[in-house]
Amino acid sequence: MRVYFATSNVHKVEEAKHVAREYGVELIPTQAPKIELQSDNLRDVAVYAAVLAYQHVKAPVIVEDAGLFIIALKGFPGPYSSYVYKTIGVNGLLKLMEGVEDRRAYFLSVVAFAYSEGVKVFYGRVDGEIAREARGSKGFGFDPIFIPKGSTKTFAEMDVEEKNRYSHRAQAIRRFCEWLVNEGPSHL
Ligand code: ITT
Numbered sequence: 001m002r003v004y005f006a007t008s009n010v011h012k013v014e015e016a017k018h019v020a021r022e023y024g025v026e027l028i029p030t031q032a033p034k035i036e037l038q039s040d041n042l043r044d045v046a047v048y049a050a051v052l053a054y055q056h057v058k059a060p061v062i063v064e065d066a067g068l069f070i071i072a073l074k075g076f077p078g079p080y081s082s083y084v085y086k087t088i089g090v091n092g093l094l095k096l097m098e099g100v101e102d103r104r105a106y107f108l109s110v111v112a113f114a115y116s117e118g119v120k121v122f123y124g125r126v127d128g129e130i131a132r133e134a135r136g137s138k139g140f141g142f143d144p145i146f147i148p149k150g151s152t153k154t155f156a157e158m159d160v161e162e163k164n165r166y167s168h169r170a171q172a173i174r175r176f177c178e179w180l181v182n183e184g185p186s187h188l
Helices: 010-021 042-057 081-087 089-095 161-167 169-183
Strands: 002-006 026-030 061-070 102-113 118-132 146-148
Touching: 002 010, 010 026, 010 061, 010 161, 010 169, 042 061, 042 102, 042 118, 061 081, 061 169, 081 089, 089 118, 089 146, 102 169, 118 169
Parallel strands: 002 026, 002 061
Antiparallel strands: 061 102, 102 118, 118 146
């Protein structure tokens, strides 16, 4: 089964492909149309982007929208993670967390699948904490400062397989693939 994955992020593709392969699903990367809906809801952003992508590629396609939610910062940067990463970055977030004892945070992933029958949405979440300093050079984005529950390593200290054992994205893609294989449209 082949499904397009509309994204500008090569790391997302690599992570998702590893998971999808286990289900016999081939993800084909394609450029996402770059009009992002301004919304504080990841689901709305993903669904809107998936509909646009479907009109563009004219074939079944997924879009994934993700964000890092820090409890002590009332969920910031959340849906603004991409902008915050590009502006203040990892060091800016560490600064905001200086002196903060409650390090709890989670990543959320929303996968929206657009196809002839409409849009289906799948979620993934990983809980963990914000490290005291950046560690590791693998992965992308806020990986150097996120330690998932059950590990002492940051995501940036893990290879793709290990990150996928924990990650929000791997969970959402797994749920999508399970649905696709068991209940999805058979003509894909
Ligand atoms: P798209 O083209 O797919 O939208 P993007 O990089 O803009 O790619 P998102 O808007 O979904 O992706 O991601 C928002 C930001 O959240 C992203 O730039 C990272 O900084 C951060 N992020 C999301 N998932 C992450 C992960 O697995 N590890 C580290 N940071 C992550």
